[in-house]
Amino acid sequence: MTTTFDQLGLSQPILQALDLQGYTTPTPIQEQAIPSVLEGRDLLGIAQTGTGKTAAFMLPGIDRLRESDNQIPFKSCRMLILAPTRELAGQIAQSAKDYGALAGMKVHSIVGGTSVNKDRNKLHRGTDVLVATPGRLLDLIDQKAFNLSGVEVLVLDEADQMLDLGFIHALRRINDLVPSDRQTLFFSATMPKQIKELVKGYCNNPVQVSVTPESSTAERIDQYLFMVQQNEKQSLLEMVLSGRHSVPGKIERVLIFTRTKHGADRVVKKLSQCGIAANAIHGNKSQPQRERALSEFKRAKTNVLVATDVAARGIDIPGVSHVINYELPNVPEQYVHRIGRTARAGKDGVAIAFCAEDERAYLKDINRTTDAEFDRLDLPENFRAVVEGVGPTKPAPKQQRQRVKPKPFGAKKKHGGGRPQGGGRPQGEGGGEERKPFRKSKPKHSARKGRPNRDGGHSGDRPQGDRPQGGRPGGNSGGGRPGGNRRRGPGGGGGNRSGGSQARG
Ligand code: AMP
Numbered sequence: 001m002t003t004t005f006d007q008l009g010l011s012q013p014i015l016q017a018l019d020l021q022g023y024t025t026p027t028p029i030q031e032q033a034i035p036s037v038l039e040g041r042d043l044l045g046i047a048q049t050g051t052g053k054t055a056a057f058m059l060p061g062i063d064r065l066r067e068s069d070n071q072i073p074f075k076s077c078r079m080l081i082l083a084p085t086r087e088l089a090g091q092i093a094q095s096a097k098d099y100g101a102l103a104g105m106k107v108h109s110i111v112g113g114t115s116v117n118k119d120r121n122k123l124h125r126g127t128d129v130l131v132a133t134p135g136r137l138l139d140l141i142d143q144k145a146f147n148l149s150g151v152e153v154l155v156l157d158e159a160d161q162m163l164d165l166g167f168i169h170a171l172r173r174i175n176d177l178v179p180s181d182r183q184t185l186f187f188s189a190t191m192p193k194q195i196k197e198l199v200k201g202y203c204n205n206p207v208q209v210s211v212t213p214e215s216s217t218a219e220r221i222d223q224y225l226f227m228v229q230q231n232e233k234q235s236l237l238e239m240v241l242s243g244r245h246s247v248p249g250k251i252e253r254v255l256i257f258t259r260t261k262h263g264a265d266r267v268v269k270k271l272s273q274c275g276i277a278a279n280a281i282h283g284n285k286s287q288p289q290r291e292r293a294l295s296e297f298k299r300a301k302t303n304v305l306v307a308t309d310v311a312a313r314g315i316d317i318p319g320v321s322h323v324i325n326y327e328l329p330n331v332p333e334q335y336v337h338r339i340g341r342t343a344r345a346g347k348d349g350v351a352i353a354f355c356a357e358d359e360r361a362y363l364k365d366i367n368r369t370t371d372a373e374f375d376r377l378d379l380p381e382n383f384r385a386v387v388e389g390v391g392p393t394k395p396a397p398k399q400q401r402q403r404v405k406p407k408p409f410g411a412k413k414k415h416g417g418g419r420p421q422g423g424g425r426p427q428g429e430g431g432g433e434e435r436k437p438f439r440k441s442k443p444k445h446s447a448r449k450g451r452p453n454r455d456g457g458h459s460g461d462r463p464q465g466d467r468p469q470g471g472r473p474g475g476n477s478g479g480g481r482p483g484g485n486r487r488r489g490p491g492g493g494g495g496n497r498s499g500g501s502q503a504r505g
Contacts (some may be wrong), residue, residue, distance in 0.1 A: 008034040011063050013102035018059070021098060027052030032209040034060045037185060042206040044199055045187040048340045049088075049316060051211045053157075054095045057081075057185045061153045062100045064183065065128055072106060073150025075123060077130035080151045082174070084161040086111040086133060086287065087294065091316055092157065093131040105129055110136045113287045120145040134162060134170035141177065148177040156202065159188040160195050160333065168194070175201050189340075190333045221323075221339050221349045222248060225363075225374035230356040233326055234270050235387045236379065237354070240324070241276050241304060245380040249350035252321035253297065256306045257338050259327045264306045267326060271304065278304035309334050317341060325353040328362040332369035352377070 005018050005026055026034065029051045037043055037060035047053045065078050072078065081096075083089040093109035100107055109131040110119045116139060123130070123146050140146040156162070162171060184202045188195050199206070224247065228236050239245040241254065258264045261282040268280045279293035279302050296302040298317055305317075309329060320342045329335050342349025353374065355363050366372055380386065 003031050005030075009038050010034065010059055011066055011103070013066075013104075014059050014063055014099060017099045017102050018055075023055070027056070027211075029053050029209060029211045030056045030059070032211075033057070033185075033207075036207040036209075037061065037183070038063060040064070040183055042183060042203040043185045044203055044206040044208045045185070046189070046191060046208070046210040047187060048189040048211075048336065049158075050340055053187055053211075054092055055099065056209075057155050057157075057187070058092070058095055058099050061155065061185065062096070062103050062105055062129070064153055065105065066103055068152055070150075070152065072126040072128055074126050075145065076147050076150030077108075077123075077127045078150055079129045079153040079155070080137075080148065080178070081129070081131045081155040081157060082134055082137070082162065082171075083131060083157045084133065084165055084167070086113060087290065088158060089131045089133055090291075093129075096129045096131065100129060107131070110140065111287075112136045116140070116143075126150065134167045134174065138170055138173065148174065149179060151178045151182050153183045153185065154178050154202075155185045155187070157187050159186060159198065160190045160192065161337070163192075163194055163198070164331065164334075168198075171198060172201070189337060192333075221342060221351050223339065223372050223374050224248060224350065224352045224377050226352065226354050226377050226379060228354050228356060228379060230358070232383070232387045233354045233356070234267065236383070237267070237324065237326060238271065238274050238276065239380055239386070240352075241271070242274075247322075247350070247352060247377060248375075249321055249348075252303065253300060253317075253319050254304050254322045254324060255297075255317070255320050255338075255341050256304065256324045256326050257329070258306060258308060259329065261308055263327060264308055267306045271306075276304060277302045278306055280306045282308040309338065321350065323349065323351045325351065328353060328355055328359045328366065330362055332362070332365040335366045335372070336370055 002025055005023070006015055008026060008031065010018075029045060029047050033043055033045060033053075033056040037057065043057070045053055045056065047056075061079050068078075070078060081089075081092055083092055089109050089111045093107055096105065096107040105128040107129040108122055108127045110123070111133045112135050116136070119136065119140060120143065123140065137146070141148070156171070159171075184204070184206070186199055186203055186206065226236060236245070237256070240247050241251070243251075256267060256278075258267060261280075261284045264280040264282050268278045271278045279296060281290050281293045285293070293302075293305060294317070297305040300319070306326075323339050323342045325335070325338060329338065339349070339351035342351060353363070353366075367374075
């Protein structure tokens, strides 16, 4: 029998708020986490975004505050949620407002890149719920404008990402500043050793809930691979986005990942030069620029968003049909987060990796860490000639798509050559004919420079690591493994990628 929200023990105002949101059934992480959190237990949630984890901590967290019914503390908060990026913090604060409105919760968020003075003023009288990036929070604490003595419930969201951003010292400091009898809800998509150590410091005998196996890639995402030279990637991208080279899946909204901020700007500039409208989102962009880029993408005004890892981390954008890894991440777990931007809310998604010769080692790491299985795609015909500017510029004749039967979960793949172009997921009638061309923008001749980040030295709300590319010897494995790549997980039903759960005493 399906569990309903009112069976989980939530209060009436929260149930009403859920009703207004139109949520009827708890997702697996909500079902598993909410009763324990309501009991006051610490929680360790291993979950990616898209699983409904925000509500899994926010709903019972607000109810815990209602129950204790304490006064809002001066220059402090009752529930503190730490998030790695400005975007995620904004999203969580919005959820807190949505869910907490009827419970009368006062909600604020503070992130880098905005006025510290304004934050100081708005937190002077304290708040029920505060969503913060660690850098800005410590700024205010150091200025004696805020303290953590009132914290009853502490949430760390996307803890692994906070570590990747270099927040380890900030997190240790924050742990020393919160009252020892607070309740801690700790979420991370992956569980590297450093996170496990952090959990020990933060949590007291936590109930553990896991909705994705460690480092596994999402089940409903078909993963493809182009082996392509670095200097040919832009041409390939343009051909894919303009429909001159067909790829599996109907292209609707595309999130493209680069490793560096400059790389993201370069891709946007070149796309715009060939008439494809795109925005970039990364740490060098000002907060209004980032918000505009996200909002245009969400409203489908600009269907291509080029992002660096940190900027896109955790943001919830429904309707991303394709994630293109223009450059492979040098941290394999990052691959999981990137492709997790598609296949949300029960939909399928396509992830395409552009792998250059010197990225083979990264590909190998991704294979090893995530068990990802890639279907290799062929480069366009006459690709070299196109790259060198002497090839055909007209769309290639439409190719009949092959219907490929999904393989049962766990089926072994045969090794062999790449699949014919366009093979992959079944398309609509006629094989992808319904693809909408992207909105053309006026070609721009120069890309506007993003304003520098004003985080005051705290990198986290911090821009992206412009990690140097390469640095690792190219391995010799890792090419795409041909064959059907549909991965099906055991849990997979409904709108969530659920795996098992284990409760620890
Ligand atoms: P999250 O993993 O918290 O980022 O949530 C992913 C998306 O699922 C968000 O758009 C939520 O609004 C949505 N969501 C969360 N819980 C539910 C639910 N029980 N039913 C339907 N959608 C939900």
